[in-house]
Amino acid sequence: MDTVVRMRPMDEPDPRAARRDSEAGGGAGPATADLAVSPFRADRDRIVSSPFFARLGGVTQVVSAGGSGLLHNRLTHSLKVATVARSIAERLLASPDAADLARKLGGLDPDVAEAAALAHDLGHPPFGHLGEGVLDRVARHRFNLADGFEGNAQTFRILTTTDVRGPSAVGLDLTAAVRAAVLKYPWSRLHRPRPHPSEMPVPPRGAAEPGDAPGTGSSKFCAYSTEWDDFEQARAPFAGRVEPWQQTVEASVMDTADDIAYAIHDLQDFHRIGVLQHAEVAAELGGWTANALELAGLDPATLDSEARRPGRSLERMRRRLHAKDSWIVDDDAFALAVARVRTELVDDLLSGAFDGSIEAEQALAAFSARWTARLVDGVLLTPSPPTRTGHLTLRAAQWHEVQVLKFVHRRFVLLRPDLALHQRGQASLVSTLVDALDAWLVDRDEAYRLPRRLRDLVELARTEYAAIARAEPELLVGATGEPVRGTDAVYELARGRAVIDFVSSLTDKQAVSLLDALSGRASQPWSESFVL
Known part of the structure; x- marks a missing residue:
């Protein structure tokens, strides 16, 4: 059975397989030496070869495993989601009616569904959803970032920007189909698309504002303003097939597989350890x-x-x-x-x-x-x-x-109250770590000794926000909705995004160890490589 259900003439390029760097004239290099012939299978290989994927083994699913190997982490969770996603895709393609409908809606390929499932949690920060909430509050309140932090949007940023395996050393240069398939919530927090899904009479799941935070935009979203061009290019092949606010079929497969895996294996974990x-x-x-x-x-x-x-x-x-x-x-x-x-x-x-x-x-x-x-x-x-x-x-x-x-x-x-006690300590750790790194960044006497990865992220974000200021200044608003103008104010946004990028790329253990080092509690000089 041919698993690519979208049929086309042999000489017609598949828009679902379009890559950003190849369209932009990016040159070939070692990063493009894929082992797989299928572009979607190559995407899967690029994702599992990423250090961002490897770090998921040290990131909390619900509670830190503590090295026991008994509890799921984000890596084992992602592997299970990928297995379920591929099974769902193959099951649908075995039905002629479902395969025909999937073709009409933009296509369904098991490799795409599996790749998206493997990638879907790359943006999760240390301590899982707890760290996500802390970084969002810090991003908005301390750094004035209207986009804040969201794990799904951070995943898309990693795949398109902060990983370096593509020909231009920016992102993984994945196909449009796989990039679109990770967009579980295909909109930005505030601005795009127009009309924004939050304004619909019955908003899509995740598009409405949080009840306890009016004016902050959608509670869930998949792209920061810095990645909107990648978002639009990924979604372009599906225009007219699915609504602008709808998931692609492959994204829906990934989302459903995530729900299934989550509903089962966390119960396994906590039965196993007697909770x-x-x-x-x-x-x-x-x-x-x-x-x-x-x-x-x-x-x-x-x-x-x-x-x-x-x-x-x-x-x-x-x-x-x-x-x-x-x-x-x-x-x-x-x-x-x-x-x-x-x-x-x-x-x-x-x-x-x-x-x-x-x-x-x-x-x-x-x-x-x-x-x-x-x-x-x-x-x-x-x-x-x-x-x-x-x-x-x-x-x-x-x-x-x-x-x-x-x-x-x-x-x-x-x-459980005992879990809440544990998580309050983790929340304090993440917030304090952000403060310590930001203080280092603005320390003129010590800034030159910053970790090189953090300096690179600052320069990357500065370039991104400067480009937005030139081309689409209306997107540069602070967390309060006020316009951000002037070189210094734009740099503040870039600095904040860089610190958030850096902290969110750590494992649980790396976050703890790095704060110990910055607080003078470490017994020896830093030795482990704690950056990607």
Whole structure:
């Protein structure tokens, strides 16, 4: 079977395979000596050869693994997402109807879906989503960067700008198809495209502003203003096939695979180390099942006041789904999903503590394989999806099951007080590290001794922001919305972006060690190479 479903005459170039540097006249060099013939397979190879990909082995998925090898990190997560994404793509292409629809929507290639899945977390900073939130606040409040920081946008910046494997030593020079496939949220925070998706009556998932931060732009987005030209070139082959605010089919495959992997393997991790306890999960799911009608009749104030009682948290989640995802949420499907998760997760897997035995390992492997197969079997490709989902989505039964699985993870892992204590310390570490590096940058007596990587990032960002100031000055606004004018003010933006680029490229351990060195707590001179 030919996995590239978009048919064209042999002499017609495939716009999906277009690379930026080749179009701009970039010369060939060692960076273009790809082993694979397929341009999409070559993209996959470039991504896995990147040091940004290797560093994911030292970046938190949910909590730091501490060298135990028992918990997923961003690297093992990405590998699993890639496996699921390729399986979904191949399954769709095996169906003539789905393959034909995918062709009409711009194409589907398993190599593209796999490459995007491998790349999708490259922009995650130290300590995962916690570090992402800290860097966003610091970028906006300290450095006046309206774009702030967002892990997906940082991924796109790495692929197109800060990695150096392309012919011009800027980015990986990936094909348009793969660059478009990593755009899970295909818009910028504030300005592009016009009209901005946040202004739609029902905004796409992630496009609306955060409720607690009005005026800051979309809560999720995939491109800073500095990478908008790459964004437009990547999306050009899909014009007229998908809406400007919609994911490509391959991006939707990657996004769905990410949801599936995340819903399953984090539960595995925390069962393995004894954090996910049978009694409390059973009480919550059982409490909702036994009292569903009574809970549905409670007013919001009463529900909030009884938040610690079993079943109340799950009822609040059910109501949030109705508010956000009325296009698919269904109370009968929700109840069936709770029952299935209760049977297979609580009554089966969690009923016995993980003790490292062969029997326990087999039970964990069977749970993972069974649920992965069930969720992958639930994928659907639709021609006209609601704005809250992509062209690829899950059937109603599996969609509700994913929501319940993710609820269990959030309620019984992410909201634990001991994890919150640990994360507050990590947040302080990231913020202090940014402050220390920025102070070094503005220290005239010591600036010449900066890490070379940081100096290079400053020069790169200065060039980028100066170009925007000349060509599109309307894009240069601060975090408060005020225009940024003047050489010094533009340089402030560049300096901030460079520090954020630098810190976000560290592993968890490198961030800790670098702050120890900068704080005088290190017992010996810095020896490990801590830059990419």
